[in-house]
Amino acid sequence: MLLVTGVSGALGKLVADRLSGREDVVLGTRAGLPGTRLVDFDDPSTLPAAFAGIDTLLLISAGYGEDDVVVARHEAAISAAEEAGVGHIVYTSISGDGDHLTYALAHRWTERRLQRSTVRWTVLRNGLYAEFLTWIAVPDADNRITGPLGEGGLAAVARADLADIAASVAADPAPHAGRVYELVGDRALGGADLAKALGTTYAPGTLAEARTAIAASGAQGFQVPMLASTYSAIAHGFMDGSGVESDLRALLGGREPLDALEVYAAAVRQG
Numbered sequence: 001m002l003l004v005t006g007v008s009g010a011l012g013k014l015v016a017d018r019l020s021g022r023e024d025v026v027l028g029t030r031a032g033l034p035g036t037r038l039v040d041f042d043d044p045s046t047l048p049a050a051f052a053g054i055d056t057l058l059l060i061s062a063g064y065g066e067d068d069v070v071v072a073r074h075e076a077a078i079s080a081a082e083e084a085g086v087g088h089i090v091y092t093s094i095s096g097d098g099d100h101l102t103y104a105l106a107h108r109w110t111e112r113r114l115q116r117s118t119v120r121w122t123v124l125r126n127g128l129y130a131e132f133l134t135w136i137a138v139p140d141a142d143n144r145i146t147g148p149l150g151e152g153g154l155a156a157v158a159r160a161d162l163a164d165i166a167a168s169v170a171a172d173p174a175p176h177a178g179r180v181y182e183l184v185g186d187r188a189l190g191g192a193d194l195a196k197a198l199g200t201t202y203a204p205g206t207l208a209e210a211r212t213a214i215a216a217s218g219a220q221g222f223q224v225p226m227l228a229s230t231y232s233a234i235a236h237g238f239m240d241g242s243g244v245e246s247d248l249r250a251l252l253g254g255r256e257p258l259d260a261l262e263v264y265a266a267a268v269r270q271g
């Protein structure tokens with residue numbers, strides 16, 4: 001039996017769609033949706049019942065928090081899985097070239113925790129989503145993209161491609177035991193590429209300006225360094241795909257990855 005956590009989130013929902021109709025799959029979320037198990041890593045008392053009878057756990061990372069909060073969530077999930085006798089955990093992490101992102105710490109901690117675990121594991125090191133670019137590089141009121149991406153680029157990847165891979169690996173995890181997969185796109189998208197796709201202009205501001213604007217937007221404390229570090233890592237060439245050897249095509253079973261630029265442009269148009 002496979003349990004997918006976080007199925008109210010964007011990635012978890014796509015994974016659940018791909019596994020729908022399978023009798024050996026159960027879905028977990030905090031949202032209390034009909035037909036799902038209650039899974040709340042902030043409330044570990046929900047986990048023994050949620051993990052009962054589960055052979056494989058697809059642990060969708062529960063980001064968006066300070067490091068201590070995210071680490072505590074993942075510790076709760078892995079400890080409960082060990083106690084429940086889960087055989088294999090598939091975890092969605094961040095790509096190896098993302099070490100300069102402030103939020104990489106909790107992912108790397110979780111990878112280390114899995115390596116110490118009694119449970120078999122597979123790590124899917126997801127690159128930043130093409131859809132995530134809509135958070136950091138959308139045209140402003142003057143129809144200019146001002147996010148400080150410098151001359152750098154992001155080897156973005158469509159969330160749907162990552163969902164396909166997570167679903168197929170979790171459905172048959174044994175061949176993937178002990179593997180760490182890098183899942184980044186094969187083309188770096190820079191600010192000029194994004195602007196061209198939207199028919200707008202790229203006029204990057206500074207990191208300081210972006211940090212001030214993020215703080216003024218009502219973002220939570222941890223989100224300010226999170227987004228600033230994303231700009232900086234992209235602008236300074238760490239996220240262009242050259243630092244990792246991507247397993248994306250191999251795990252997509254030979255089909256072409258979705259075009260990340262098209263996915264970005266469509267997501268911006270949808271708002």
Ligand SMILES: NC(=O)c1ccc[n+]([C@@H]2O[C@H](COP(=O)([O-])OP(=O)(O)OC[C@H]3O[C@@H](n4cnc5c(N)ncnc54)[C@H](OP(=O)(O)O)[C@@H]3O)[C@@H](O)[C@H]2O)c1
Nearest residue numbers: 006007008009010011029030040041042061062063128129
């Ligand atoms: N690669 C990227 O570009 C990128 C971008 C953003 C985030 N991420 C990471 O990837 C994860 C999935 O991305 P997404 O796009 O699906 O994000 P999302 O739509 O914001 O979903 C957040 C996810 O976190 C889960 N979560 C939060 N708190 C939880 C808790 N206490 N217990 C259990 N689950 C909890 C949610 O599960 P529920 O169903 O319970 O709500 C949901 O699956 C994120 O959580 C984050 O760690 C990656």
